[in-house]
Amino acid sequence: MSGKEGRMREEERIDSLWLCSLPGIGPASIRKLVRAAGAPREVRKLSEASLDALLGKKRAECVLRGQTGKKREEAARLLELYDKKGILFLPFWDEKYPVRLKMLPDAPAALYAKGRLPEKSAPAAAVIGARECSEYGRKAARYFAAELAKAGVIVVSGMARGVDGIAGWAALEAGGTSVAVLGCGVDICYPPENRKLYERLEKEGCLLSEYRPGTCPESRLFPPRNRIISGLSDLVLVTEAREKSGTLITVDLALEQGKDVFAVPGRITDCCSRGCNRLIAAGAGAALNAGQLLEAMGLVWTEPKSSRGGQKETENGGERQSLRKRVLKALEEDGGSLDELYERLAADKKAGDVSLQELMQELVLLCMEGTAKSVQGRYFL
Amino acid sequence: MYCQISAGGLRGLESYAALVEVDVSRGLPCFEMVGLLAGEVKEARERIRVALKNAGAQIPAGKITVNISPAGIHKGGTAYDLPVALGIMAAQGQIAPRCLEGVLAAGELGLNAEVKPVRGALPMVMAAKAAGMRECILPFENLEEGLLEGEIAVMGVKTLTQAMEYLACGQKERQKKRQAAVHAARNGSAKKKDPEKGREKEADFGMVQGMREAKYAAAAAAAGFHSLLLTGPPGAGKTMLARCIPSILPPLAGEEQKEVSVIYSVAGMLEEGKLLAKRPFVSPHHTVTPYALAGSGSVPRPGMVTLAHRGVLFLDEMAEFKRSTLDILRQPMEEGRIFLAKSGGTFIYPARFLLVGATNPCPCGYYPDRNRCRCSSREVRRYLSRISGPLLDRIDLFGLVSPAGFPTLMEGADDRKDSWDSERIRAMVLEARERQKFRYAGTKIGLNGRLGPGETLRYCRLGMKEQEFLERLFRMQPCSARACHRLLRVARTLADLEGKEEIGCGHLSQAFCYRPKEEFLNVREGGADAGRGTD
Structure with a gap:
């Protein structure tokens, strides 16, 4: 009985991967198809007429080509390979797919994950900031990430150079857990200097990406992943940002998604902090200590004793x-x-x-x- | 008739007494020169012919054959003009051949029979001494240089006629003439130098305000002969500081003075008739080629590394140098000399210099000041990775030059000197050198910077407390065996600077402050980037 059920599930996953890897079919179309057909398996049986009605001529043809070709066997092979590499394939309709992302209008159709998936109900906060950060930004990232992690908050970041990497590392060091959303395939470590962090995240945290394994890092891939970072979090903390910083893209997305945004205040003369100060002036929370953030998430903070x-x-x-x-x-x-x-x-x-x-x-x-x-x-x- | 005279031959930095043989015999008039001669030596024929005519002597109407031996060594340069001309005169009978016995001559001739200066006069005189010559005839301009050798009699002549007159004299006359020439030369140079003296003021640490960290590093570098790399933003004063370093090095000792002067004489860079008293300070531009740095030519002229022998080789904007150029420095830094395998043979030139480098920390120069610098960490790494790892490994001290604050800068107003001026630092350096001399007496080491791996542990002993301290330092920042030895060597020098025989925890921590900065260490990590322009 269980064997049969297992095989059923396996088949369903292959169908899902097949659907998600159809060329020319985006997340929105995939969702439409699944909603109409009921399950990915049924999508393969949809007739040309109904496909046309659903997606229009051009996209329908893409699906039809996939239905006839050897795409499904390819998907089966790929899935086996992913299993071997320890990569988890999470389509939108999977029960393990993060709940928070499901609510996004532009949620990725599927996620690829490595490591342990975080608990769904656990509070999460994104700690983000400039790649070229100052010592102050580094220190702030370290402090906030460590304190949040100690309080049981999952620290979400992008594993980029600078603040992102430091936050992830500090969270793991503090004994907490961290999720890194990559702008490339989960089997690629980018940037290479974060190799150690990558390896630790594989074991102690989680690596996520909406891109298929093997995708090389490219500049156009990075901004879209920011919506996942903010989407996974209850709260977004910016430790350091310049006036025109990529970090502010994430902040905009977070605000659209209705998340709390906090910024670490800095000196008015520091151009690395200008973006943060501006955020605070525009109404973002001023992150004065970790307690504030935890309070905003409804958690209690036990202040560490001063080491002095x-x-x-x-x-x-x-x-x-x-x-x-x-x-x-x-x-x-x-x-x-x-x-x-x-x-x-x-x-x-x-x-x-x-x-x-x-x-x-x-x-x-x-x-x-x-x-x-x-x-x-x-x-x- | 056959006749012979000695001439000064130059081969690399070494000189030898060459023999010029002249034969004039009956036959069709011609002038032949043999002996593996370079173009400029063969051209001497025309110069000599006209010079002899203009000196009032007759060219014999016969077959003149000149051989310069040893005939197997390549000969270049213009110093053979004078001896060949004198040889012809002697062969013709205008000078008695015995007058040429024990005389070494060198000089270039002009068409008007004037004797012009040559390169390498000092080593030639030294070679004459070694070959058992009695006296030397040099161009007047080279006279003072020739006198530096000290023991052999040297005459300076302005024209070919003068040389002939001199040779015609007896021993007593000759001595008088020599004295007159020496007197004239010294008077002349004394007059020439006076106006220059006021203008040329030696760079002094007193002119540099603040920068204690870098100054102390410079003191340690000078005391222990440790190579030094200064990092700092543009305009902070790295170059100025480096230019002051020769002022705190102990003056050249007698033997060293001669050694360096020979190099400069061969390079044709010896200032008129002065032994080099100051240590050389050589600062090649960053576009310098590997050949210019090492020494080039079929018989190579001394390169920058050799010119910096016993002095300072300063590489400004070190990261801008070509990697292949910098890698030339590895052998000299290790062995204190450079091997040059050229078509003219293999040459070993001395090259024991104090390497002082200066570099900006990143392409724009302001890293890690993030208010001004927007270089990504990758750019910073790429910039510094132009200095190769093996070379960095051979650099002992890494100092940071930070721009002085306004109050410190203003202390320099009204000509007030910084309290750390060259005089004070030189005293410290000299004392440290004395200590090292005593410690390494009877060994070849001489200075802390030259301690090998085995010797480092022998001479840099630590007490229990210090060993524990060192262990804690390493726990804080793990490092290689080579880096550990580097730390110990530097700590040894820092202790010497303070006049302490025992290395204390303080010295270890100071040495730790001068270790390579992280941005240099990270250079080799990361390696090939997978990403394409994700910034």
């Missing part, structure tokens, strides 16, 4: 500590290169001289403890 607490206890330790305090103060102002920090320390004449050597040692110690971070010869808190 431990240091305060040892603060009676003489010169070393006073130097540390001054270095931290200089870092708090803004990150910078050794010279910039040195200048800042030297400007405070009252506190006495600090040598460059001492400053270097202190910075390395701070980096070791994880309080500070060095990026390209510049130091940040």
Whole structure:
């Protein structure tokens, strides 16, 4: 009995893949066909007349060609290959297809997935931003993604360079889960420098794409995937965006879909933050801490204890500590290169001289403890 | 009649005493020169014929044969003019042949019988000394250069007639003439130099405000002979800083001075009659060809790497150099010399230089300042990947030059010097050098920058605490064995700079600050991009 049922389902999947891979037939036509015929299997039996009535002459011909040719056997072979590669094929009518996407008017006809599909009911938030981000944007992405992930929120992003990749990584590091929506086939890692993240997402998170496996990354493929990113999420957080940024496409889509949009405020002089500040001025939520976002999603936030607490206890330790305090103060102002920090320390004449050597040692110690971070010869808190 | 005289021959950087043999015999008048001669040597016939006439001497109406031996070595250059002319005069009987005994002559002749300067006078004089000659006759312009050798008697002549007169004199007369020539030469050069002196002011670190990080890196580079790469936005002062580095290097020692002067003499770049006292600072443009950098020609002239021997080779805009050009540097950096296999033979030229590079961090120059730089990370990587990995591996110090803030800049008003001027840094460097000299006495190492892998661990011992510290550093940023040795070597120099014999945690962390920046390390990751213009 179960064997027969299994075979039935298998047949249905082959039919689905056949339907979704017909050349010249888009998502809208596929949905029309399935609605009319009842199931993908029935589509193969539709007559020319009814096809004509449904899709018009041109598209009907495409379907007819598929009905007669060897397309179905091809689909069967392909499905077997996908199974072998661990790629999951999710047509629109599959029960595992994300519910949130089903509601979109332009939902993809089928998704290809690798990894574990996220739970349908779990809250999800997109953390997105510029590819060429500043250290501040990186830090913000890391913080928000980690806090959201700890609270059980699925972090959705695009696995692109910059903010996207960092957010996905931080979410996994925090023990949460993350979904990456790719602009190429799920079996291709793009950009290649995110290879490690790609491999981790395969195991601990999920990779999604509406494009067939093997599709190479191309610039025209990337903007459409943004609707999936926002569609999968309850809330969209922009950590850093320039005035004219691709990230803002996702924001527009999210607003069309009726999702909450939050932006991380930045300095008015930072051109990397200008897009975010503008979003806030236009009515987006200002993301001041992770609690706000969680509240907007109806979750509770347990604020992490400040990591500075431990240091305060040892603060009676003489010169070393006073130097540390001054270095931290200089870092708090803004990150910078050794010279910039040195200048800042030297400007405070009252506190006495600090040598460059001492400053270097202190910075390395701070980096070791994880309080500070060095990026390209510049130091940040 | 047969006669012979010694001439200065040049082969690469080395010189030898060549023998010019002249024979004048009866026969149809002709003038033949043999001995594997290059075009410019054969052309000497016409110059000599006319010069002799204009000097008032007669060309013998007979068959003149000149052979320059050893006949198996290629001979080039114009220094054979004078000895051949003198040889003809002697063969004709106008000069007594014994007057030419123990004399080495070199000089180019003009048609008016004037003697013009030649390349490589210093090594020729040194070769004369080695060959047991008594005295040298050089062009007047090369006299001071020739005197640098110090031991052998040198005469400078302005014309061919002068040379003949000189040779006709006895020993005492000759000495008088020599003294007069030396006196005249020194007076002349003293007059010439005075106006220049005021103009030429050596670059000094005192003129560079701020930039402590890079200055300290420069001090370490000078002290331990570590190659240095400076990164920073355009206009921050990378070039200016690099130009100051020769001022903190210890002056050339006696032997080194001669060694470098010989190179410059052969290249024809020795300033009149001065041993090079300053260390050379060679700064090739980034369009330089590999040949110009290494040395080219069938008997190669010294290239940039050799001209920078014992000095600084500064590569501005290092990422703009062709990769093939930069890769030339690998052998000299490793071995301190360069092998040149040319049609004229195989030559080994010295090339122990301090490499100082400067580069922008990205094509526009402002990375990682995202307010100004919009280069994608791929562009940044591609830009820096032009400096090949093996070369980066040989660079010990990576310094960052950040533009000085306004208050720091203004400190330079009213000619006030930055407190870290060359004098102060030079003192630090000298002390560090002393320590190294003491430590490496009896070995070939000499300086921290030349420590090999095995030696690094022997000479850069760490205490328990420091070892633990180093381990923690590596946990923070894992790195290769080579990078570990690099860190230790640099820490050793930094300790020397502070006058400490033990390497402390402070030195390790300072060395850690000067490690290669991440953008250089990531260069080799990623590799071939699958995507096509997804930006």
